[in-house]
Amino acid sequence: MDIYLEPLVEELKLLWDGVRAYDAGARCPREDCWFTLHAICMWTIHDSPGLEFISGLAVSGTRGCPTCGDHLQAQYSTSLRSTYYLEHEKYLPFDHPLRAGCTDQIPPYMTMIDYCVLEARIQAGEVPRVSSGLNRVSVLLELPYWDSLLIQHLGDAMHEEGNVVKNLLQHIWRKVDTLNHRRACVEFGMHPHAWPYTRSNGVEAIPPAEWVMSSHHKRSMLRRLCAYSNDAYLHPSSRDNLIG
Incomplete structure (x- = not known):
């Protein structure tokens, strides 16, 4: 994926330093319409698979949450042959009723720099981990401002x-x-x-x-959904079939 992002990153580096641009809409003498244009990439927007492609962080398995990172509590289920994620209640506010007596502090979010440091410690044998969740170092880190952004990726x-x-x-x-x-x-x-x-x-x-949900609750929910649905998306015959 990085090979496709490299041309974009090179242009973003130029825009960070500034490029000479011309304001065609300004009502001023031609020699006064030139200015230095600066621009940055504030964040990227994608779904979960896109996050893995862009950032190089794992979004599945025992390191399936890039935000939680090393604080993620994951366990493999032999019954389902998949990974389960536990202890979600520690991310809730302390006064939330679903915390159910959980007194754990909300773990700090991990940034890309934190992942790089963790991967280096694993390679040095300081941390007994099989994987840090960092599949590769994203080419976006070549941007001089990327590691200082508070929000780098949006879902x-x-x-x-x-x-x-x-x-x-x-x-x-x-x-x-x-x-x-x-x-x-x-x-x-x-x-x-x-x-x-x-x-x-x-x-x-x-x-x-x-x-x-019971059959009664299912029909009640479908009636409510059909009441708010648009006829352009749900034909009356389909609505009757859903409720029936």
């Missing part, structure tokens, strides 16, 4: 919100609430009331979970 709201809503609906619609997901609850010691049990005939089953 695309359309993609991020869409992914959150999609996953939320899949959970409450029981699209991803399978036996393996309940076994993962047992594996991590979470939600004991939702653990699978064995019926009298020897078949393993899962009890109703509090996060799964």
Whole structure:
């Protein structure tokens, strides 16, 4: 990815030093319309895969959160064959009811310089880590001001919100609430009331979970969504099929 960004970075370096430009819209003598133009790249906007391409930081696995970095609590689930991220409550305000007695301090955010320092310590054997989460050093660090920016990367709201809503609906619609997901609850010691049990005939089953909506609640939610939907995006026949 850096090979595609190198021409842009070279131009941004020139704009940081300043280039001579002409103001064609100014009503002044021609010799007075020249000025020195400066510009910077304030931040980049992308989805999560784009963040990995641009920054060189991992967005999946045990180092899947570039902001948390080394403070991320991740654990691999053998039931789901994927990585789970734990201890989210420590990022909530101290007076938040969902903290549930968690007294951990909010960990500091990690910058690209922090990742480079951590990677250097790993290479020197000072830190017993397999991976720092830094796949490569981004070419954007060649910009003289990049490491001093408070915000370097922004998530695309359309993609991020869409992914959150999609996953939320899949959970409450029981699209991803399978036996393996309940076994993962047992594996991590979470939600004991939702653990699978064995019926009298020897078949393993899962009890109703509090996060799964009933048929009545699903229809009520769909009616509310259809009431606010635009006819240009949802045909009346489709609306009837959803509610029915």
